[in-house]
Amino acid sequence: MTTFADPDSAGTAAPETDVAQERRLVTEIPGPRSVELMDRKTGAVAAGVGTTMPVFATRAAGGIVVDVDGNHLVDLGSGIAVTTVGNSARRVVEAVQRQVAEFTHTCFMVTPYEAYVAVAEALNRVTPGDHDKRTALFNSGAEAVENAVKIARVHTGRQAVVVFDHAYHGRTNLTMAMTAKSMPYKSGFGPFASEVYRAPLSYPFRDGGLDGAEAAARAIDVIDKQVGAGNLAAVVIEPIQGEGGFIEPAPGFLPALAQWCRENGVVFVADEVQTGFARTGDLFACEREGVVPDLIVTAKGIAGGLPLSAVTGRAEIMDATHTGGLGGTYGGNPLACAAALAAIETIEQDGLVGRAREIETLMRERLGRIAERDGRIGQIRGRGAMIAVELVEEGTDAPNPDLAKAVAAAAHQQGVIVLTCGTYGNVLRFLPPLSISDDLLNDGLDVLDAAFESAR
Structure with a gap:
């Protein structure tokens, strides 16, 4: 089990859980058990019900979702802003x-x-x-x-x-x-x-x-x-x-x-x-x-x-x-x-209003560094732990939905849950749980950084 950072230190949330708060891939994404379950979904669930990622969750806590193949995924979606206090929060x-x-x-x-x-x-x-x-x-x-x-x-x-x-x-x-x-x-x-x-x-x-x-x-x-x-x-x-x-x-x-x-x-x-x-x-x-x-x-x-x-x-x-x-x-x-x-x-x-502002500071700094070298990021916007980047064709403001799909897919393959949105489908949105630690959030953003590079 992962040893958590000091819960009294700045920028940590230290969720009370035995789910290791670290990204860990033990199979390809999706793994064999998820592939099997997706086949069952196709035969049982209406086709209109889609999924963002082809994996099936079995546990989740803090900033981690564990799939049926044992992969630990960094959660930058919070079930679309639902598990704000962290999945399986103690109280x-x-x-x-x-x-x-x-x-x-x-x-x-x-x-x-x-x-x-x-x-x-x-x-x-x-x-x-x-x-x-x-x-x-x-x-x-x-x-x-x-x-x-x-x-x-x-x-x-x-x-x-x-x-x-x-x-x-x-x-x-x-x-x-x-x-x-x-x-x-x-x-x-x-x-x-x-x-x-x-x-x-x-x-x-x-x-x-x-x-x-x-x-x-x-x-x-x-x-x-x-x-x-x-x-x-x-x-x-x-x-x-x-x-x-x-x-x-x-x-x-x-x-x-x-x-x-x-x-x-x-x-x-x-x-x-x-x-x-x-x-x-x-x-x-x-x-x-x-x-x-x-x-x-x-x-x-x-x-x-x-x-x-x-x-x-x-x-x-x-x-x-x-x-x-x-x-x-x-x-x-x-x-x-x-x-x-x-x-x-x-x-x-737990002071989660303040924690959301800490997350904003960290995310804007990291995303800003990516934007400095990648002209396809048209704007970084949002507040707190509700941050997005709008992606464009380099040198223009024309929406770039293909890039959003490619970056999200690359992040998914490396075990980071990222969502897209926007009228034009060209926005990456980030909704991490407020219980996520700085270390885990930075790891997820490292993967995102590499995803932008791989999508060139």
């Missing part, structure tokens, strides 16, 4: 074990239980703003986004919803309509829900020099002309886009939109499904510019790997819906609630 595991021994389900709408209320109280406390709040719990990010729209429509008596270029909000019918990218999320699945309109986002790398205020004015002009404030229930936006390419709007863009919403009685909804719970070096990404949303949507990192999501917001908006209008059989399942309380405690007790 989460213990809380779920206690809860599963007591009861697994009653349905909160039938016989309620304290853990649901405690999670709502915690979210009301930690989300931006000191106003009176209410929370409702659901299962997935898409489900929570849909319910935020429902709530906004009831509160305002209006129907229209505005979303943005490059947005991703989910795979249900309404959230597909709200999502910008056709393939693979929307193609062939229409018709989609109506009364969803799209406005231009602030995209500094491709905006021709527009600052945040100018980009907001452009978006508001489109909204005014194509929708009209009097018809608009909600503006829904990711403070930093996720699947769309980790696009961080220029400073001033979000505050200007939020102010316009306040002035026009429009509900401002922050979709923090991917950015929430310390991921960006703030507990929530919209806090960086002091933006207080009317409603905030959370999921992914909320419960350390268990399915849970939430809508939290101003009491007068959340309470507008009639009794029975919100809910769901599994929403706020007791196991997920136990995990969420433990994950929030871990973030607060």
